[in-house]
Amino acid sequence: MEKRVTVPLGEFSYDVVVGAGLLAECGPSIRQACGGGSRCTVVTDSHVGPLYGEVLCRSLEKAGVRTLAVEVPAGESSKSFDQLEMVCEAMASGGMDRKSFVVALGGGVVGDLAGFAAAIFGRGIACTQVPTSLLAQVDSSVGGKTGINARAGKNLIGAFHQPRLVIADTNTLQSLPGREFREGLAEIIKHGVIRDAGLVREAVPLSTRDLPGLVARNVAIKASVVASDPHEQTGERALLNFGHTVGHAIERAGGYGRFLHGEAIAIGICAALDLSVRKAGLPTAEADVVRCALKDAGLPTTLPADIRPDTTLAATAHDKKFEDGAIRFVLTKHLGTAFVSNDITRSDIEQSLNNLRPAAQRT
C-alpha cells in the first residue's frame, strides 16, 4: 500500500508518494506531474545507477518519455561546479528543452545536484525526486533546497526549486549500506525531537518493521515545517537545524569523509541536548531518551578523543548560522518542541562539547 503526503505550498504543492516497489511503475505519474513532456534526463550516481537506473528508465520510456541517463561519481565531491557543468552540458547536447524535465535518482548528493541543474537549465524546468537513501527519503528530497558546495563551505551555492513529485520506493533501501542507513536515522530522531516525541523511541524499532510508515511519518513532519516557512524566513524551518550547528562543525573538524553527515549530526544532537538541559530546562530524563535512541541506532554520542572542543569551534565560525557574530541555536524545552535561542554563547557550546568527551579528557 502506498502512502501519499502532500507538501502544501499553494501553486507549488506536490505529493510525496512512499511505498515498497514503486520504481517499476512510476513513469506515467512522473510524466504527468512534470507537465507531460516527452524528454527527460535521469541523473544518478555510480552506485545507484547500475542498481535502479534501468528499471526507472524503462518505466519512463513505457510512458512515452525519451530518457537520457547521466551518471556522476558517487560521493559528496560530485556536488561541484564540474559535475553541474557536466550534467547541464549533457542535457543541452542531449536535446533537452524547456518542456523537458529532470529525474533525480539517488541519495541527497544526486538530489541536490540534479535539483539545482533543473533550477537553472532553461531558467528552470520541472524536476521529480526519486530518493534512494534513507536520509534523502525522510529529509533532503522534500523542501526544495538544491545546490552544490563551494571551496569555502558546503551548500553555499544553490536555489530553492521545489520538485513536482517525490517517489520514495522503500525497497531501494535494501541495498543501502548499513552505515548510510543509520545516518538517516539521525535525521529521523531529530524530527522526533522537534515535532513528535513518540518518534524518538519508535524510530529504531519501526525501521525494521514498517519502513514505508516510518518514511511517510517523517515526510509529513518535514512537509509541515517546510510549508510553514518555505524560504527559511520566519525561523520555523530553522528548527530543522536542531543538532546541525555543532554537527556541521564536527563534519568540518573531521576533514569531511571521516564522519557521515548523519553521524556528525548525532554528536551535534547530543551537544544540543546538553545545552537544552543547561539553558532551556529540558529534563535530563528526556535528554537520556534521545541519547539512548541514537545509541540504539548505532550512532555516535560522544566526541572522539582526538577532536578538541576548541578546534571544533574554530570550524563553527564558518557555519552559516553565525550571523554577525550572534549565535542562533536551536534548543528544546520538551521533546516534540523546539525553538531558536539567541542566548547561546561560544563558551556555552564549548562547555557542551567538553561534556561530550570521555570523562578522563574533560577540562
Ligand SMILES: NC(=O)c1ccc[n+]([C@@H]2O[C@H](COP(=O)([O-])OP(=O)(O)OC[C@H]3O[C@@H](n4cnc5c(N)ncnc54)[C@H](O)[C@@H]3O)[C@@H](O)[C@H]2O)c1
Ligand atoms: N536539500 C536538503 O534539504 C538536504 C537536507 C539534508 C541533506 N542534504 C544533502 O544530502 C547529502 C547527503 O545525502 P546522502 O546521505 O543520501 O548521501 P549520498 O547521496 O552520498 O548517498 C550516500 C551513499 O549511498 C549510496 N546510495 C544511495 N542510495 C543507495 C541505494 N539505494 N543502494 C546503495 N547505495 C545507495 C550513494 O551512492 C552514496 O555512496 C549531503 O550532500 C547533504 O548536504 C540536503
Ligand SMILES: [Zn+2]
Ligand atoms: Zn542533516
